[in-house]
Amino acid sequence: MYPAPLNLDTEVFTRIPSNLHKTGQPSVWVSHRGSEPYHSFLEGPSFDRDGNLFCVDIPYGRIFRISPDGKWEVFTEYDGEPNGLKIHKDGTIYVADHKLGILKFDPKSAQRTVVIDRPNYERFKGVNDLTFARNGDLYFTDQGRSDLRNPNGTVYRLRADGTLDTIWSGLASPNGLVLNNKENELYIGVTNRVVGIGLGANYSIGKAFLPVSAVGGPRGPDGMAVDEEDNIVVVAAGYGTVWVFSKFGEPVFRIKSCTGLRTTHVAYGGEDNRTLFITEGHAGAILKVRLPTPGKKMYSHC
Numbered sequence: 001m002y003p004a005p006l007n008l009d010t011e012v013f014t015r016i017p018s019n020l021h022k023t024g025q026p027s028v029w030v031s032h033r034g035s036e037p038y039h040s041f042l043e044g045p046s047f048d049r050d051g052n053l054f055c056v057d058i059p060y061g062r063i064f065r066i067s068p069d070g071k072w073e074v075f076t077e078y079d080g081e082p083n084g085l086k087i088h089k090d091g092t093i094y095v096a097d098h099k100l101g102i103l104k105f106d107p108k109s110a111q112r113t114v115v116i117d118r119p120n121y122e123r124f125k126g127v128n129d130l131t132f133a134r135n136g137d138l139y140f141t142d143q144g145r146s147d148l149r150n151p152n153g154t155v156y157r158l159r160a161d162g163t164l165d166t167i168w169s170g171l172a173s174p175n176g177l178v179l180n181n182k183e184n185e186l187y188i189g190v191t192n193r194v195v196g197i198g199l200g201a202n203y204s205i206g207k208a209f210l211p212v213s214a215v216g217g218p219r220g221p222d223g224m225a226v227d228e229e230d231n232i233v234v235v236a237a238g239y240g241t242v243w244v245f246s247k248f249g250e251p252v253f254r255i256k257s258c259t260g261l262r263t264t265h266v267a268y269g270g271e272d273n274r275t276l277f278i279t280e281g282h283a284g285a286i287l288k289v290r291l292p293t294p295g296k297k298m299y300s301h302c
Contacts, residue, residue: 005243005251008289010258013277014070016040016284027059029081029098042279043223044085044095044129045267045286048107048300053269053286054093055279056082063095063105066286076110084129084140084176084223084265087300096127096140102158119156119164129176129223129265132299133183136160139167141174141188148172148191155188159203167205168197176224176235176265180247181296187211187232189221194234194245212245223265225276227293233276235263242266242278244291253291259283268295 021039030038044056051068058081065075080103084096091107094115101117101124117124125144132138138158146153151172157165167186168174175189187196192215198206212232215221217239225233230247240257257263260282267277273294278287
């Protein structure tokens with residue numbers, strides 16, 4: 001249906017050092033998945049204004065700060081399951097925590113505050129990822145255990161004034177999400193495709209559509225990003241691949257992991273914002289690859 005995409009190879013930017021490996025009793029997150037023991041499982045990469053890369057370690061409730069030269073430190077560790085991470089333009093670190101809801105952390109003290117954990121006086125199913133609009137509105141997915149048999153996932157918008165909107169309910173496993181450059185469309189990874197929805201003036205919601213009809217891999221789409229030309233970057237979870245689709249849904253690049261198959265999320269960075277950084281959970285590595293088009297500027301850098 002489409003021409004074959006160009007294959008791009010990655011290289012390792014940095015790996016979690018061995019002194020930060022967790023050993024011994026596996027976490028509840030690992031036990032529930034019934035998978036092999038993990039010394040870490042990286043997700044949610046995001047850059048601050050100083051070029052530090054933050055990412056999370058889901059099973060052990062850690063947030064790491066990685067310097068531009070690849071040095072690791074534990075920013076904070078707590079009893080939670082952090083997944084998506086984005087940075088506010090004031091430097092505050094926001095986290096979608098599957099266990100605790102939407103959290104924020106002071107960038108200096110790492111003091112934790114709950115932003116929202118009970119929509120409509122109920123608990124979330126399990127929030128997964130989040131993204132900021134330029135006006136400070138926060139969009140996030142509540143994935144929980146939703147799937148094709150039980151499509152009860154939801155996408156929310158927490159306005160900058162604190163109002164909570166339901167953007168889309170009844171979704172099968174909503175995961176990563178990202179706004180286009182005009183921020184009049186929201187793209188959401190669900191099951192094995194990417195769905196989109198229009199965002200109108202005065203917080204109105206438009207029609208739904210299908211920007212990417214299929215995403216390869218056994219576990220479907222994970223983290224996402226867009227570039228300045230509205231190409232859509234989609235991680236194929238469990239496939240060791242990151243796809244770059246044109247705004248017309250054509251696969252342009254297949255970016256292949258040089259470590260394990262558990263690619264999880266992406267973030268643009270580097271001096272010209274044309275380097276894509278990829279978290280890979282199996283090896284505890286941050287991969288990188290150069291791309292021809294810069295990524296959309298994140299809210300942290302607005």
